[in-house]
Amino acid sequence: MKYALVTGASGGIGREIALKLAKAGYGLYLHFNQNEREISSLVQQIHHVPVYTVRADLTNKNAVTAMLSSIHHDIDTIIHNSATSYFGLITDMRDEEVFDMIQLQVTSPFLLTKYLMPNMIKKRQGNVIVISSIWGFTGASCEVLYSMVKGGLNTFVKALAKEVAPSGVRVNGIAPGAIETKMNSHLSKDELQALKQDIPMGRLGKPSEVADLVDFLISDRSTYINGEIISINGAWY
Numbered sequence: 398m399k400y401a402l403v404t405g406a407s408g409g410i411g412r413e414i415a416l417k418l419a420k421a422g423y424g425l426y427l428h429f430n431q432n433e434r435e436i437s438s439l440v441q442q443i444h445h446v447p448v449y450t451v452r453a454d455l456t457n458k459n460a461v462t463a464m465l466s467s468i469h470h471d472i473d474t475i476i477h478n479s480a481t482s483y484f485g486l487i488t489d490m491r492d493e494e495v496f497d498m499i500q501l502q503v504t505s506p507f508l509l510t511k512y513l514m515p516n517m518i519k520k521r522q523g524n525v526i527v528i529s530s531i532w533g534f535t536g537a538s539c540e541v542l543y544s545m546v547k548g549g550l551n552t553f554v555k556a557l558a559k560e561v562a563p564s565g566v567r568v569n570g571i572a573p574g575a576i577e578t579k580m581n582s583h584l585s586k587d588e589l590q591a592l593k594q595d596i597p598m599g600r601l602g603k604p605s606e607v608a609d610l611v612d613f614l615i616s617d618r619s620t621y622i623n624g625e626i627i628s629i630n631g632a633w634y
Contacts, residue, residue, distance in 0.1 A: 398446070400424040400470040402513070404455065404506070405479035407432035409578035410528060412439050413608035414476055419443045421612060426468055428479065430454050455479050455505040456497040464509065471516040474615050477506040477550070478528040482580055487541045495542060502546040507553065514561065521565035524615040527554050528607070529572040531630050547572070551626050558624030567623045569614050574630025576602045598631035 401418045405411040406427035412435070415427055424447040429436040433452075440448050451467045453460040480502055483494060510525060517523025532540055533547030551570055558568040575581065575592055581601070584592065593600055610629055613619055628634070 398422070398424050399473040400426065400447075401474040401476060402426045402428065402451075402468065402472045402509075403476040403478060404428040404509070405528075406439065407435040408478070408480075408580075409604040410573070410576065410607050411476075411478045413604040414478065414611050415439060416442065417605075417608040417612045418474070418476075418615075419446050419448075421616075422446060423474065424470065425449065426451055426470075426472070428453060428455075428464065430479075456501045458500065458504075461505055461508045461512070465512055468513075471520070472513045473517070473520075473522070474524045474526070475510060475513055476526050476528070476611065477509070479505070480528070480530075480580075482540060482543045484539055484583060486539060490542060498542055498546055503549050503553075506550070510557070514566070517566045518561065518564040523566040525554075525557065525566070525568040526611055526614055527551075527568075527570040527626075529554075529570045529626060531572050531574045531628055531634055533572055533626075534628065535634055554626055555624050562623050567614075567620075569619075569622060569624070570626035571607060571610055571614070572626050572628040572630075573602060573607055574628065574633045576604060576607060578604060596631045596633045598633075600631065602629060602631060 401423040403411055403415050406415050407429040426449050428451045436450055451464050453464045527550050529550045530547040532544040533551045536544040554568050554570040
């Protein structure tokens with residue numbers, strides 16, 4: 398049986414990815430930090446494959462080591478999905494918020510990949526999928542740090558794919574646009590409506606649509622796709 402690690406599995410996108418991977422027959426390691434109720438609900442929906450939960454605060458420098466000690470199978474697929482956003486001026490951000498976001502969305506994914514990659518290389522197969530953001534391409538005012546770390550993840554995908562492709566490992570990214578998740582909960586009803594009107598397809602994306610793309614990228618239907626960041630955004634940008 399193949400095993401997948403999904404970080405941020407208690408969020409809207411992570412949840413749908415986990416359900417899709419379970420349907421594909423993967424054993425699962427589901428990472429979460431605070432949303433214990435959501436992760437418990439998710440686990441209860443998965444019956445036919447082994448499921449293990451791993452609690453860790455990936456803004457903490459010691460979290461990766463703690464996570465690795467809780468993983469007892471070779472990981473065949475890594476889904477880097479943990480994320481948080483900050484909306485505000487760069488001059489208003491506290492230094493601690495800067496350090497935490499970089500640790501969560503750049504350093505921790507890098508280190509997790511570093512330590513889980515050798516088994517993929519040994520098997521000459523494996524997938525790494527990074528859930529990035531459209532802002533990693535275009536940048537967003539008042540989301541400068543978020544744009545920066547997502548841009549870094551996009552480059553991580555490009556560079557790592559070139560490094561491990563000769564060993565049979567594929568690395569790809571998904572850059573969602575506006576998706577129906579709690580990350581957009583700060584928007585008022587009017588702001589949300591204006592956002593939908595700005596998107597050519599006239600709606601936000603669904604977490605399940607992101608999960609469908611993950612399912613495609615880790616399957617045998619995409620074996621020559623490597624080092625790509627695919628944006629799923631309703632023709633927004």
